[in-house]
Amino acid sequence: MARGAQTEMAVLGALGVMPMTGYALRQAILDVLGHFWSESFGQIYPTLSNLERDGLVVRLGSERSTPYSITDAGLERLRALLAEPVQQVPPRNGLLLRLFFGRQLGADACRRLVLDARAEAEQQLAGFDAIRAEIASEPETDVDHPYWLLTISAGEHAARATIAWADECLAELDRIGAAS
Amino acid sequence: MARGAQTEMAVLGALGVMPMTGYALRQAILDVLGHFWSESFGQIYPTLSNLERDGLVVRLGSERSTPYSITDAGLERLRALLAEPVQQVPPRNGLLLRLFFGRQLGADACRRLVLDARAEAEQQLAGFDAIRAEIASEPETDVDHPYWLLTISAGEHAARATIAWADECLAELDRIGAAS
DNA sequence: TGTCTCATGTAATCCGTTACATGATTGG
DNA sequence: CCAATCATGTAACGGATTACATGAGACA
Incomplete structure (x- = not known):
């Protein structure tokens, strides 16, 4: 395509x-x-x-x-x-790139980045709740709704995964920071 | 930047x-x-x-x-x-776009897309195992390793989230397919 | 009257991929 | 000796954002 x-x-x-x-x-x-x-x-x-x-x-x-x-x-x-087949976009994750080079950036700055990412994911979750509520409030049983909910669910899974990862990450960064 | x-x-x-x-x-x-x-x-x-x-x-x-x-x-x-602050790339997820318009595409084609995504996530997980093994095998305790492992962990969380979502998704698509 | 939102468009520019071209080195 | 890999570049193209320009309607 x-x-x-x-x-x-x-x-x-x-x-x-x-x-x-x-x-x-x-x-x-x-x-x-x-x-x-x-x-x-x-x-x-x-x-x-x-x-x-x-x-x-x-x-x-x-x-x-x-x-x-x-x-x-x-x-x-x-x-x-x-x-037509799904087209993959080349990945470009600025957060993970910075973490990968975290030794140069320092554990503290890394912590801040991860905290930001965590907060953003929390906000996304709140946003999904709002969208779910809006969809549920629409009177007619729209034939599109089941499909829309699949995409919301994908976002929720991704956001929750980000939060879980961030928490692990922060604990590990504390360990790294304490060691250095 | x-x-x-x-x-x-x-x-x-x-x-x-x-x-x-x-x-x-x-x-x-x-x-x-x-x-x-x-x-x-x-x-x-x-x-x-x-x-x-x-x-x-x-x-x-x-x-x-x-x-x-x-x-x-x-x-x-x-x-x-x-x-410098992380730069967000505008999202472009071809899979979710197709699912969102899933009514036009049909439940069966959607199932296939989700199955593909699930398989890809499984492959990614296997790839992460391999990288973890390689990192662990390196003799010296490299000061970069802890940071590298954070990025691997992010990939693993994301991949597992994709798999969990895909399984829910497939069940739901079965329901949609049966209803139509 | 003035500002905000709705509405439509275009041009400059930037990023990034893809394809092409070239040649050295290595291993079978 | 031949194929594959290593190695370096360039040019064309396409896609996407950004900024700019314009103007109508609403409402305060």
Whole structure:
């Protein structure tokens, strides 16, 4: 799959849930997919233009704030994109890189980094609780909900793993700090 | 921190452990930092040239395969880079994006994706065992080892979390598949 | 009236991968 | 001697962020 098709997939997928303007699309991606996906305006608007040119999305009105809707051809394209193999992004974890070179950085600075990561994970957990509550509060039994909950669960597992690791880590860093 | 400084940090950090050629550097980054970092030749060689020009690394011989060594100025720069705030990479998880739009993809295809992710996590765990064994086998009590083990532990926690999530996920996908 | 949010876009720039090109060295 | 690995680079391309520019509508 071409790398560019990733943005296309996210945009078509979101419009597959409900029609939206480009602006709302970005908000939705930030709020709902935020913990595992991101897109910037610089990607979204050109992508929407291309999709409209190719007849994969349409605007039902002519005003500025008319939302885009996905077409049948768009749905077909979305399904084709989703079926393509997952593309691995090369990992780049700044925290672990710093810890790996922790001897140069010093045990104290490492502790602070790990504490920050732990706090961030706690915040993520709180955020997931809020999203769960919001999903549960929606009246109709949405057919998408079960899938959405799978992604939330992934985030929760990851965050809890981070917290457990951080606690081990802090204990170990105390030992290292005391020894040096 | 400028984004470009990331590669500089990884290269200086690796040379802070031991002198290496550019080629060996790439192998080391692939083998040792592979689960949380990556660099390509296209980044490594220009970076090495710049570092040499700035006196942060030197080559002690003049032949092709002379390893680069970090200088005192280089060590200083490394410590400064490590002390800068961690830079978050925008998340892009193709698996979770597909699951989120799972209704379009279908429960069966989702199952396959999750199974793949689970298998990959198992492989990672096996890889971490191998690295742990290798580190433990090194004779001298290396002052870097405790820090390296922290990063391994992070990988293990993440991989185990992925496996636990995948198992829950598969059960839930069975339920979804049966209902539809 | 002025500021905030909604809304759409473009251009510069940066990062990073990929592909290509070249040649030395080593081991079978 | 031939293949694989070691070793060094460069050029093209693509993708993504960032900053900039513009303007409408709401509301205080």
